[in-house]
Amino acid sequence: MSCNENNYVKRLKKGKEDALEFIVDMYLPLVKGITYKVLSPLGNNGIIEECINDIFLSIWNNSNKFNGEIKDFKKWLCVIAKFKAIDYYRKEVKKQEITLDYINDLGNNSVEDEIITIENRDELLKVINTLEPLDKEIFIRKFFLGNKSQDIALALGITKASVDNRICRGKKKLKPKLIQFKLGVV
Numbered sequence: 001m002s003c004n005e006n007n008y009v010k011r012l013k014k015g016k017e018d019a020l021e022f023i024v025d026m027y028l029p030l031v032k033g034i035t036y037k038v039l040s041p042l043g044n045n046g047i048i049e050e051c052i053n054d055i056f057l058s059i060w061n062n063s064n065k066f067n068g069e070i071k072d073f074k075k076w077l078c079v080i081a082k083f084k085a086i087d088y089y090r091k092e093v094k095k096q097e098i099t100l101d102y103i104n105d106l107g108n109n110s111v112e113d114e115i116i117t118i119e120n121r122d123e124l125l126k127v128i129n130t131l132e133p134l135d136k137e138i139f140i141r142k143f144f145l146g147n148k149s150q151d152i153a154l155a156l157g158i159t160k161a162s163v164d165n166r167i168c169r170g171k172k173k174l175k176p177k178l179i180q181f182k183l184g185v186v
Contacts, residue, residue, distance in 0.1 A: 038085035
């Protein structure tokens with residue numbers, strides 16, 4: 001039985017490779033367009049190609065999670081493509097910022113200071129990871145990436161007051177954990 005427009009979802013769920021080939025042939029231009037739109041500001045075609053491959057791998061690995069009709073498959077595929085591309089974008093931007101910060105700080109600190117800074121940053125990230133996802137995003141943007149509250153509010157679609165309130169509440173939550181960290185309890 002060959003794969004066609006009427007049975008490719010069923011065949012994909014059964015793990016038939018011809019269904020994946022059919023999906024790649026049918027949706028590759030759409031996936032490329034979504035991925036390119038999100039990742040083109042990075043100027044790295046290798047990341048775009050890697051992301052496209054990862055999108056189709058995710059579709060293959062998660063095909064059992066699709067429960068809609070054939071007409072809804074395209075929407076499902078687009079959502080996966082969009083969020084995978086955003087994940088790649090965030091990961092790459094974070095790599096670039098960490099690298100730049102490291103290079104900028106390298107000339108100012110001794111090796112011992114640099115090791116302590118890296119250890120403290122890792123421990124601080126562990127503590128920040130205990131926050132809710134939105135609060136964690138705000139803290140990383142504010143204190144690691146140096147973004148202003150107004151810029152964070154625009155990026156996350158919330159008000160500046162909300163950002164400032166979340167920072168204030170987050171500091172109160174983190175204070176006991178940071179005290180334990182300084183005392184060597186954590």
